[in-house]
Amino acid sequence: MQQSLLGLLALHANRSVSQEEMAHVLWGEEPPNSFHQLIHTYVSRLRALLTEHQDPQTGSPSIVRRNVGYELRVEAGCLDLLRFRELTEKSERARVSGDLTLEVRLLRESLQLWSGLVLEGFSPRLREHPLAVECGRQQISSALRFSHLAVTSGHYEQAIDQLQPIVRHHPLHEGLHAPLMVALAGAGQQVEALALFSRLDRALRNDFGIEPGAELRAAQLAVLRGVTPAGNGVPAADHVPGPGPELERPYELPPDTPDLVGRDEHHPVLLHLTQGDAHTGSFGPSPVAALCGPPGAGKSTLAVRVANSSRFHYVDGTLYADIRNEPSGTARTAAILERFLKVLGMPERDIPRGLTERSSCYRSLLAERRVLVVVDNVAHEEQIQPLLPGGFSSALLFSSRVPLFGVTGARHVPLPLFTTEQAVRLLIRIVGEGRAHAEPGRAEEIAELCGHLPLAIRIVGQRLVARPHWSLARMVRRLHDEDRRLSELTHGDLDVRSRLDTHLDSLEEPLERALRLLTDSTDAFTIGTAAATLGCTPASAEDLIDGLVDHQLLTGPDSTGRYEFPLLTRLHARTRE
Template identity: 50%
Template sequence: MTGGNTPATACGERDVAHLVRTARTRNGVSQRDLAERSGIGLRTLREIERGRVRAPRAGSLRRIAEALHEPELLARVAGAADADGDVTEDDPLVLRILGRLSAARGTAELVTGTPKQQTLLGLLALQANQVVERDEIVEVLWDGELPDTFGQLIHTYVSRIRVLLETRTAPGPDRATVLRRGGGYELRLGDDRLDVLEFGRLTREAEHARACDDAVDEQALLGEALRLWRGPILDGASPRLTGHPAAVEHSRRRVAAALRLADLALARGQHEEVLARLGPIARHEALHEGLHARLLTALAGSGRRAEALELFAAVDRRLRTDSGIEPGAELRDAQMAVLREDAATATAGRTAAHTTPLPQAVGDFVGRVEHFPIRQYLTGRGPFAAFGAAPVAALHGPVGVGKSVLTVQIAAAVARHFPDGVLHARMRTGTPDEVRTVLTGFVRALGGPAAGPSAGLLDVAARYQELVAGRRVLVVVDDVAGEQAVRPLLPAGPGAAALLASRAPLSGLEGAQHFRVERFTTDQSVSLLARIAGERRVLSERAAAETLAELCDGIPLAVRIAGMRLAARPHWTLARLADRLADEDRRLSELVAGDLSVRERLGSAHDALEPVLRDAVRALARSGARAFTPADAAAVLRCGGRQAEDLLERLVDHQLLEPQGGAGGTYAFPPLVRLHAWEQ
């Protein structure tokens, strides 16, 4: 097995520090410029050049080599290791062009060579299992500026690609390779070894499902196919490659698949699915009316009608400015549908009960997979529908994961299904006095008389239940302090529903359906960064953006703070902020923007713990272990094994520990929680 931290001596006889320093000097590039180009932290680059990094990560060296366009350095890095990650003999080589060109085995990304070699590999992959003539290769690689040795150069590039493929795949008829075919070359490999071929296979299966009138299977296959796309095809490659007819055709098929999936999803009311799949494509298809018409419909269906109308206005401006045309019938029809729905909502609002207002939804909300099933459940659809009782959706998740934001978005999206209004409250302590205050507010909102000062909690709760009975209302409670605190607020009987958010799961709440709010994926984190700090700026430093997402542990609050800091400092590169966050001693101090602070949120969660749990957190953090079994914890906490396991599980409920799976029953602090616990 090859680990990601390959020793520097593996790069050859010459010292890595000297090799990097010499290549940078020869190219006339400063350390700061090279750090920005490669997405490596400036301090990390300096340490590498000084020879103070005992085992530079191969992925970092690869990015440095590619930024310098140094063939010798690229070759030596390739000899050192395939890339960051683990590789076993059974891991197949996989090429990806649906996004940035990459080659990988397992979790390790391989070095794909010089820019010209990468361009040739991309061209062959665009037309895999087909012959690409030499004239076409010449045109794409050099565009008329033909060197005298072009024939030898093509031969060299092909030989290197062949070595890349053949040395990392097992011999046999399915071995990936490049074959000479007459005057051209053919990249030969199976569908499962190249994402664009896999995309083609899945869309063909979707077409077969459509012919069999199996809409559910068709939608699932299209969703799987679209998930293969990590961005525009061959993102970052030369325009001669990204504008190649084969690349254009693959992009057209992506759009066609997305349109079909959107039609299927909209027919089933799955608006968030449409936003998640079409949003990334529409950013690169700014004038495609069909895509934007479906996005308008999905935004409106999610309760974001103002955003839908803003989107129409933006597309309208682009069409008139860039193409000199007006929006077509499809886009106009989508706009008119939104306007008609606004009018109907306004009319219904005049007869609805007075309600407590929801907090304002964030304008840069990033779609989540949890959104759709929760909405389905609250509106009586989907596999978890509650029959004969008010559905209760209970969300839980770690500090800063975005439970409150998601709750508001869901409530706004389903509000039209509850014509008698929405009741919203945010808890602080969950004491009986606070519950009585919340109930009193709900009674007033429902048109009931204010409770007298002598009325107790049970009296106010009974009055509330009388008023809410038979009404189609949605009760939304954020920061729920526990089952006992929220039970009096839950409506009884069909027609109404409750949406709750808490840090710990409300596992003792009868009849509730529980939904864990997960951390952001890397793509979601990068998307939020782009919406806050600027799309062009973030995508130009994609590697640094992904590093930021990792350092923020996918916690939306941390990602949002990072984006706000970048927005406030346009002179900073993303790599500069990533370098600052890489220092664990300062990471929590860096994750502060205005009144938003990761440390403060974690401190609130820590202070709310029972003393025995606070002591356990401090002791486990003080031990310095990154992960521990109940037996390890028992030794640290000086208690019995069963008691230690109970304490660990209670900390899991409070989202301060995470089970790592496996037979050993290992637990670990999430990265940001670990840093805060160590400070305590």
């Protein structure tokens, strides 16, 4: 456990890691109730070990508490991962400036830091962490670039020395096999190059039922024809992967929220979006993740944070669209596709008019790149289906208030209301620890009166910041008045009532009537009592209740079969005209 925790902190070196992420890596989906205390114990032991082995000349790394997590503070020269990242950035700058000699030297130095896979021998949850996967991808990218430069200048043995160890760890990676075959052939090892092709061809056909791709076929043909990228009077080959043409790399995300409170849902969504990677040898369609939750639950905020967390994986950029309050149907989706195609570099004159044709062009472009597409506030499946990416390397993350189970291959992650602890933590981050701790218990009262709705907590916090002379107790008194509570929950562009209005306006008449009658009559109910209130059969009442649950307007059933409306939803439905 201590090794895994240290490995996780090292992946995030000089950045804070939340305890929720630590718990997921150490224990998976079901951490023990005492995981906070266990993590504290492991951190204490690691601190003692780091102090014991401190270098008197350079000092040693230290683990510090930061926000609600921990951070490993370490100099770049003491951690090979940080050194690798630094050298990779410098080599990229050298490539852009055209200094190929310096680029080759920096790439060679960065690749010499490697002796195996990232965190080899550790638990799968840590080795499959998005940052570990991304680090492995960067190694492959650097090795491919180095081999391209080495082969085109006739230094075949140098390319072989770099590629062979990596190919052993990635036996199905066609992009690594192709340049290795060309390098082997250039070094006079045509038999070994063709044997390498045969082994991969056999594995792809037997294990996956697919044939080698165009890149590998081109390399095989080059070997058979005796064509090498350099030497023998042959010009540079087209078959060795180089940096390729400069692509448009958009980054369209709105600003991240600095005081975001950690959610358990963050890490599983991030893993789903970044683990499926054809470039590291696994096959499968582009990942799709869907965040679903009631109005004001923080879906948009979490989507932006997840997208920012995966920026090292989707190196070709991030596309973003918010379709809140947009009309349903295909016209809006067609307009989004038109903008996406322009951003990805397609000339306006080449963009087709039809939705199907635009979707096809969009998928073709994404199939060749590593792009994350984020679409916020989706209302209907027809809005998102044409935006599903093609190929294996890009991904889609979207949010919706209602689960859209008809979206092919999507992993649906429900986003519940905050716990009291999360709500209090958010309020403290906004108003400050001193102000909150000066009035013990008031933050918990505010959390309860806001129904643990993240949007409501944020509004209260911002109102308190805007009025430093207000006490938390004064805010509590204002919220206690149920007739005025929703009027208190507005600040600038943030308004709980308007968010709920938009959601309720989308309900079909039977569901809207059921909501109105049930909120007027009781706070919690069973299917039987709901049937009596609605004047219908239990089967019909169950259908209506399931519809309200799907719309995130009702929670349950609990162990006794009872359903309950979220506090602010019930209050709003009762006072709505």
